[in-house]
Amino acid sequence: MKYIWLIPLLPGLGALVNGVVGIRAFSRKASGLLACATMTVALGLSLAAFWQLLALPTGARAYDVVIAQWIPKIPLATRNGFAAFEVPWGFRLDPLSGMMLLVVTGIGLLIHVYSTAYMADEPRGGVARFFCYLNLFCFFMLMLVLGNNFLVMFVGWEGVGLCSYLLIGYWYEKKSAADAGKKAFITNRIGDWGFVLGVFLVYYTFGTFDFRAVQNAAAAMPIETHFGVLSAICLLLFVGAIGKSAQIPLYVWLPDAMEGPTPVSALIHAATMVTAGVYMVGRNAVLFSHAPMVMEIVAIVGVLTALMAASIGLVQYDIKRVLAYSTVSQLGYMFTAMGVGAFSAGAFHLMTHAFFKALLFLGSGSVIHAVAGEQDMRHMGGLKKYQPVTFATMMIGTLSIAGIVPLAGFFSKDEILSRAFLANKAVWVIAVLTAFMTAFYMFRLMSMTFFGNYRGPAWETTGHGAAALAATHGVKHPADPHAHGRAQRSDHEVTHGPAEPHDETGKDDHAHAQGHGPWHGPHESPAAMTYPLQALAVGAIIAGFVGIPAALGGGNTIEKFLEPSFTAAAASETAGAEVRPRTDATEEHETAHVSAAVEIGLMAFSVLVALAGISLAYKVYVTSPEISEQLAERWAGAHRLLLNKYYVDELYNGTIIAGTMAGGRKLWTFDRNVVDGAVNGTSWLTVISSWFSGLTDRTVVDGLVNFIGWIVQEGSLLFRRFQTGLVQNYALLMLFGIFAFVSIYLFVR
Amino acid sequence: MITPVHYMLLSAALFIIGVVGVMVRKNIIIIFMSIELILNAVNINLVAFSAQLQNGIGQVFAIFVIAVAAAEAAVGLGIILAFYRNKETINIDEMNLMRS
Numbered sequence: 001m002k003y004i005w006l007i008p009l010l011p012g013l014g015a016l017v018n019g020v021v022g023i024r025a026f027s028r029k030a031s032g033l034l035a036c037a038t039m040t041v042a043l044g045l046s047l048a049a050f051w052q053l054l055a056l057p058t059g060a061r062a063y064d065v066v067i068a069q070w071i072p073k074i075p076l077a078t079r080n081g082f083a084a085f086e087v088p089w090g091f092r093l094d095p096l097s098g099m100m101l102l103v104v105t106g107i108g109l110l111i112h113v114y115s116t117a118y119m120a121d122e123p124r125g126g127v128a129r130f131f132c133y134l135n136l137f138c139f140f141m142l143m144l145v146l147g148n149n150f151l152v153m154f155v156g157w158e159g160v161g162l163c164s165y166l167l168i169g170y171w172y173e174k175k176s177a178a179d180a181g182k183k184a185f186i187t188n189r190i191g192d193w194g195f196v197l198g199v200f201l202v203y204y205t206f207g208t209f210d211f212r213a214v215q216n217a218a219a220a221m222p223i224e225t226h227f228g229v230l231s232a233i234c235l236l237l238f239v240g241a242i243g244k245s246a247q248i249p250l251y252v253w254l255p256d257a258m259e260g261p262t263p264v265s266a267l268i269h270a271a272t273m274v275t276a277g278v279y280m281v282g283r284n285a286v287l288f289s290h291a292p293m294v295m296e297i298v299a300i301v302g303v304l305t306a307l308m309a310a311s312i313g314l315v316q317y318d319i320k321r322v323l324a325y326s327t328v329s330q331l332g333y334m335f336t337a338m339g340v341g342a343f344s345a346g347a348f349h350l351m352t353h354a355f356f357k358a359l360l361f362l363g364s365g366s367v368i369h370a371v372a373g374e375q376d377m378r379h380m381g382g383l384k385k386y387q388p389v390t391f392a393t394m395m396i397g398t399l400s401i402a403g404i405v406p407l408a409g410f411f412s413k414d415e416i417l418s419r420a421f422l423a424n425k426a427v428w429v430i431a432v433l434t435a436f437m438t439a440f441y442m443f444r445l446m447s448m449t450f451f452g453n454y455r456g457p458a459w460e461t462t463g464h465g466a467a468a469l470a471a472t473h474g475v476k477h478p479a480d481p482h483a484h485g486r487a488q489r490s491d492h493e494v495t496h497g498p499a500e501p502h503d504e505t506g507k508d509d510h511a512h513a514q515g516h517g518p519w520h521g522p523h524e525s526p527a528a529m530t531y532p533l534q535a536l537a538v539g540a541i542i543a544g545f546v547g548i549p550a551a552l553g554g555g556n557t558i559e560k561f562l563e564p565s566f567t568a569a570a571a572s573e574t575a576g577a578e579v580r581p582r583t584d585a586t587e588e589h590e591t592a593h594v595s596a597a598v599e600i601g602l603m604a605f606s607v608l609v610a611l612a613g614i615s616l617a618y619k620v621y622v623t624s625p626e627i628s629e630q631l632a633e634r635w636a637g638a639h640r641l642l643l644n645k646y647y648v649d650e651l652y653n654g655t656i657i658a659g660t661m662a663g664g665r666k667l668w669t670f671d672r673n674v675v676d677g678a679v680n681g682t683s684w685l686t687v688i689s690s691w692f693s694g695l696t697d698r699t700v701v702d703g704l705v706n707f708i709g710w711i712v713q714e715g716s717l718l719f720r721r722f723q724t725g726l727v728q729n730y731a732l733l734m735l736f737g738i739f740a741f742v743s744i745y746l747f748v749r
Numbered sequence: 750m751i752t753p754v755h756y757m758l759l760s761a762a763l764f765i766i767g768v769v770g771v772m773v774r775k776n777i778i779i780i781f782m783s784i785e786l787i788l789n790a791v792n793i794n795l796v797a798f799s800a801q802l803q804n805g806i807g808q809v810f811a812i813f814v815i816a817v818a819a820a821e822a823a824v825g826l827g828i829i830l831a832f833y834r835n836k837e838t839i840n841i842d843e844m845n846l847m848r849s
Contacts, residue, residue: 731772
């Protein structure tokens with residue numbers, strides 16, 4: 001456990017080597033192998049550390065390692081006088097970070113392996129660059145997870161944002177990808193602004209950055225009934241979480257982030273980075289539980305995000321976008337859990353979600369790979385027979401996210417639902433509605449992708465004849481006759497971009513239409529892609545078993561395991577019995593045992609809801625697909641609203657972005673008129689004054705010089721007369737001179 | 750009885766003759782001779798006062814003047830010869846090369 005600092009460092013080294021040497025020199029295989037090797041070692045170390053952590057007694061499961069001083073002691077003012085501003089490179093392993101550690105390294109490794117196959121068609125330097133970024137991401141993510149103070153976490157926090165930007169814009173030649181990267185980065189900036197302010201306020205309030213010290217100090221403070229300093233801290237930190245974890249109103253970047261390669265979407269934009277906000281809220285659970293007002297805000301934002309994203313997901317056609325909205329929705333779930341005080345339930349859902357959402361994303365990558373870069377589900381269908389492994393694993397993931405017994409999603413989701421039921425019925429209703437939608441849109445995705453008839457472009461089986469067949473694709477689709485208008489068309493165009501990685505298998509539809517692509521129809525993906533899928537499927541099945549609730553006869557192991565991370569360790573000793581009952585853990589115990597019957601009833605209800613969603617989706621999209629079209633026509637307005645994502649992007653474009661642009665333009669006008677005017681005015685003054693100066697120079701100075709010259713000239717005209725050249729004249733003058741001087745001498749004497 | 754006044758009168762007369770000669774004559778040789786007159790007028794003065802004041806320094810000075818006059822005459826004649834070779838004249842009015 002002493003070596004946990006090696007866990008982030010190894011992927012960092014991999015990134016360094018791949019970035020400095022690999023881009024120039026390594027083959028595709030070598031760079032992939034290096035990246036995978038570092039992740040494997042990191043996973044091994046994590047497992048060993050986790051094992052050692054488990055061996056410790058429950059109360060003492062925390063381990064701090066400080067490898068170096070980062071910022072030496074600087075006295076800096078806080079609310080209570082001066083404190084030492086001191087930041088070590090400290091890492092902390094406790095149950096929460098241990099869980100995250102395993103998730104990041106485990107899923108990270110699987111996705112690295114997957115990427116070696118998925119990125120195989122990229123140019124050589126591009127692969128090395130990709131793995132460099134991916135390793136760098138793992139480095140920062142592990143730093144974020146392991147950091148034992150706010151600033152180390154912040155380094156990771158910003159680092160993963162950077163890697164997200166780099167990886168979204170991986171195909172930077174494509175404008176939409178570059179724009180999506182910028183959008184993600186800038187949107188995250190807004191959140192980071194809040195996070196940084198929150199961190200400042202933490203230091204100002206507590207005089208330290210250490211999580212444990214802050215939590216202990218906060219535990220000694222009373223729970224705030226009015227909006228106080230703790231609420232301000234929590235609100236600001238939550239703004240950071242909103243940006244990073246894509247909640248309302250900053251969720252807009254995540255769907256666009258799907259421009260990146262699919263493994264990136266799986267690792268960063270589903271499994272790990274976007275959960276950093278949830279993790280951060282969990283890390284500061286004590287702070288949050290002392291600010292009930294902010295907790296309410298968290299719950300409301302979470303549940304509204306869950307609902308809104310799920311409803312958008314209902315009608316999207318891009319397979320990755322559906323999953324992206326699903327991710328946003330599930331993150332909303334996690335925040336709902338955090339908001340109602342069920343920190344361990346949120347963290348538990350974070351873990352199970354990491355498994356099944358990574359699985360679903362990798363599965364969708366496998367599908368996209370199979371159909372040569374097509375992402376529009378309307379051009380898929382019937383892939384079940386071509387991709388049995390992908391189908392089976394994705395089905396497991398879908399059932400898991402829908403919350404069917406006994407897959408992972410069921411346990412974590414039900415934990416959240418039951419806690420929400422106890423906390424707030426309205427939240428619970430929305431959450432159940434979201435669960436229904438989740439089941440519906442996920443099964444819609446499965447139905448459109450794997451069931452029914454194949455609707456994609458034809459492939460070359462009969463030589464040139466196929467070209468004509470393929471040409472019909474992209475114009476209008478037989479299985480999708482209503483062709484929903486412009487919005488989808490642009491949607492469809494977006495999906496053409498990620499086809500680029502598959503340059504060799506066909507640039508896009510038109511490449512197929514010309515019949516040049518060596519693409520021979522949908523096919524199962526190579527082993528390096530299917531093995532991670534299978535591993536994740538196993539995870540999606542069994543990950544929930546660590547959290548079987550007491551009502552079903554389980555021990556809810558994970559909740560007990562994570563509990564120490566969400567409470568202040570020293571609280572009971574320092575503040576005594578007065579504070580202790582108010583901390584969340586005890587509350588959890590009180591509420592968790594309210595009624596096993598109610599809990600089982602809730603579970604049954606949510607499973608029924610999920611099944612209803614699934615069967616509805618099956619009916620609408622498989623058995624009688626015409627219903628969906630009728631529905632879309634009957635509710636055209638609502639359908640268009642959802643399809644255009646509630647016009648939030650347009651709203652932001654119209655208000656904030658346009659406002660910023662207008663402000664920038666105004667400032668530019670100001671710059672041009674006032675600042676440039678001042679500069680030009682100054683120069684104009686200089687010209688004028690120098691003209692005057694030149695005038696004086698010409699008249700006075702030159703005049704003086706010329707005057708002296710003139711005098712000399714005129715004088716010389718006079719004195720030239722004396723230079724007769726006659727020796728006797730000179731002699732005469734000398735004589736006169738002698739007479740004169742002798743006379744003077746004689747007279748003066 | 751010859752008094753210092755007589756010597757001084759003689760000397761003044763010689764000096765004036767010499768100066769006038771330098772001023773009015775055009776022949777360089779004559780001008781030289783006039784300069785010799787001036788110098789010797791001075792010599793007469795020096796020697797006269799030496800005798801009068803019973804002091805030898807005046808006579809020593811007179812000998813120096815004679816020696817310098819001899820040297821000056823030698824250099825001056827050399828110049829006159831060189832000039833004559835170039836201009837074939839010794840008229841002092843022709844010597845105005847440095848006139849502006």
